[in-house]
Amino acid sequence: MFAHYTRIMSSRRDFLKNSALLVGAMSFGNLPAAIAPLPEPSDDESYWKLLRAQFPLSPSRIFLNNGTVGPSPFVVLNEVQQDMLEIDTTGRYGGHEETAIKALAGFLGTEESEISLTRNVTEGINIACWGLPLKAKDEILMTGHEHVGHATPWLNRAKLHGVVIRIVPLGKTAEETLKNFKDRITPQTRVISIPHIPCTIGQVLPVKEICTAAREKGIFSLIDGAHPPGMLELNIKDIGCDVYAGCCHKWMLGPKGTGFLYVSAAIRNDLQVYYAGGGFDNGWDMLSTPPVLKGYIDNGHRYYYGTQNASLFKGIAKAVEFQGQIGKKRIENRVKQLAAYLQDHLTRLSPDIEMLTPVESVSRAAQVSFRITGKDIQKLQNQCNEKHIITRYVAENDIKCLRISTHIYNSFNDIDAFLLETEKFLKS
Numbered sequence: 001m002f003a004h005y006t007r008i009m010s011s012r013r014d015f016l017k018n019s020a021l022l023v024g025a026m027s028f029g030n031l032p033a034a035i036a037p038l039p040e041p042s043d044d045e046s047y048w049k050l051l052r053a054q055f056p057l058s059p060s061r062i063f064l065n066n067g068t069v070g071p072s073p074f075v076v077l078n079e080v081q082q083d084m085l086e087i088d089t090t091g092r093y094g095g096h097e098e099t100a101i102k103a104l105a106g107f108l109g110t111e112e113s114e115i116s117l118t119r120n121v122t123e124g125i126n127i128a129c130w131g132l133p134l135k136a137k138d139e140i141l142m143t144g145h146e147h148v149g150h151a152t153p154w155l156n157r158a159k160l161h162g163v164v165i166r167i168v169p170l171g172k173t174a175e176e177t178l179k180n181f182k183d184r185i186t187p188q189t190r191v192i193s194i195p196h197i198p199c200t201i202g203q204v205l206p207v208k209e210i211c212t213a214a215r216e217k218g219i220f221s222l223i224d225g226a227h228p229p230g231m232l233e234l235n236i237k238d239i240g241c242d243v244y245a246g247c248c249h250k251w252m253l254g255p256k257g258t259g260f261l262y263v264s265a266a267i268r269n270d271l272q273v274y275y276a277g278g279g280f281d282n283g284w285d286m287l288s289t290p291p292v293l294k295g296y297i298d299n300g301h302r303y304y305y306g307t308q309n310a311s312l313f314k315g316i317a318k319a320v321e322f323q324g325q326i327g328k329k330r331i332e333n334r335v336k337q338l339a340a341y342l343q344d345h346l347t348r349l350s351p352d353i354e355m356l357t358p359v360e361s362v363s364r365a366a367q368v369s370f371r372i373t374g375k376d377i378q379k380l381q382n383q384c385n386e387k388h389i390i391t392r393y394v395a396e397n398d399i400k401c402l403r404i405s406t407h408i409y410n411s412f413n414d415i416d417a418f419l420l421e422t423e424k425f426l427k428s
Helices: 005-021 045-052 074-090 097-108 121-131 148-161 174-184 207-216 310-326 328-349 377-386 412-427
Strands: 115-118 139-142 164-167 189-195 220-225 243-247 259-263 353-355 367-372 392-394 401-405
Touching: 074 310, 097 115, 097 259, 097 310, 115 121, 121 148, 121 220, 121 243, 121 259, 139 148, 148 164, 148 189, 174 207, 189 207, 207 220, 310 328, 328 353, 328 367, 328 412, 367 377, 377 392, 377 401, 377 412
Parallel strands: 139 164, 139 189, 189 220, 220 243
Antiparallel strands: 115 259, 243 259, 353 367, 367 401, 392 401
């Protein structure tokens, strides 16, 4: 039935053969002694098979949940491991902070001074949520598709400070979504805080147009960017937002527990700092009378502080380098191609499949979410788990759907294997 399904078994054999390119024995918990060089970039299917061997993912596992966490390639894991070993061998303290910031700024299209190093998206959103100058009854526009890490900081501020959250429904098209936001702006609206791509249905929101509308009204714009970095050919400056909180451990394939916060230089002095520590200041003096803090440093370091894992910073730079060797546009094209193939074939399987991800090209990327009328979709997830096909059940906001994420280590054969299980589930 599926164009690629007949190649599933042969692909497994091909992968095992290609995995031999990894020099040195590898077992669970150990990295290979040496790593096969990255193949020359190509759009040919054989290139993506070779690229799959750059990841430690078991060949018996089909991982379709990159939207939760992205497996790092061997080069990133090795970079982190070797630097951690050096630190514990030599007693070195810190390092690689500037390297990580420079890599991120280049990757995201920002100034280095606008990047702060965080541990995850949630941390970045909290910094922005609590730092923006708001008072009781000020309104924040959000969606009904928020991740807990984006929703709860604002819910907490509403509980403590009396700000008001207004929910804007997503449209079926980018144009309809933009109209919905414009129509709900009032004189009390102070912030538009939205996901670039919701964790629920993978819909790409027209963030550039929404941020333009916010700027024209003097409204702050905050983007939850958990998914697009490493998935899309992203340029944050082009979006025009005030704040963009992202992570490196999903589509960027970087070390776990790494993220970034972009704060536009234009609003840096509007976004108040509340947590303080080494590196955030322009000087302090505990011996003066009274003791004094002389001010905040004029770059992104004002929003982070203290001892962090410097080896993870080095891993961020290596992840950026890895993606650069493949090509950001090539990655975007590949992951979109896989997702579009999945979406198109799902809609053909049965009229009972309710597609939640829009089908228009500007509103879809590398995540596809759907439900099946009359069936508990979580049972399909359990069925797939038994076949080592890993997906994500979305319970947030009572959506109750199944979400499939595609990345560069996936293949059409992986998609066909999932489609086959879905077909079996429909007939059961």
